[in-house]
Amino acid sequence: MSEPANPTVTVAQGARRRVPWQAVVLALVGLLFLTPLLWLATTSLKSTSEVAQADLSVLPRDPSVEGYTTILRAPQTPVAQWFLNSMAAATAQTLLVLTVATMAAYALARLSFPGKRVLTALILATLFVPPISLLIPNYVIVSRLGWLDSLTAVVVPGAAGAFGVFFLRQFFLSLPIELEEAALLDGASRWKIFLAVIVPLSRPALATLALLTFLANWNDFLWPLYVLFSPERLTLQPGLSTLQSAYTTDYATIMAGGAIASIPVLILFLVSQRFVIEGIARGGLKG
16 A cells, blocks of 8 residues: 655645746746846947837847947036946935934834824824925925035935835834843943944845935936036936937937946845845834
């Protein structure tokens, strides 16, 4: 008489049989998301005449760096300066957001003080306010502070967003409170606990928030367009928009600029990918 099949073995064998189909589905979804990026990269390697042809092809028939040469050498398009401006603004705002959001989130997650629930609700309520509605108030504030046409106007207004506070608060709530209680028994202050216990344990969440903040500032187009006027002080996104005139559009050059703009974000994501996945997974465990 044959022995009864082991349910665990049967489930494992069934899972192994489903893996190829899952891999195919994931590959198709990945290809769907990569298609615009691949199109951008291949178009940036085409000549202006080839881009203007009616029968477009995915791969360039005669690869050319004409778009990159035009965008990097034209005196009216200081792409290198725009790139440095965007790097400085995105990095500075990321550091500010991490500093402000980390301290605020820890206070809301662990400290007890009057009005804590009301303050938390008010901060979360700002997430439902459309950012476009804050354009004029922020512009008036920046103007009165004398920050117009400077990178300070691009960095400071978004340094205290509610999303970072909410995201880190959820992560802090998922950390075992016993670690802090043990540190308190050892005589550590709240500030020491925050720096020596909470911050090191929060590296996945901090890396996730840093990536999202950097990406948001790097891709921001509307706000820098309103507060930056001098060509040499523009960031990369509004600067690239000047490549399109009212009557002609040099798609090869614009795609070359887009490829240049995407490089830092891709590198940053590849470096912090492991922390981002862990941070998102743990960020909503406890509320």
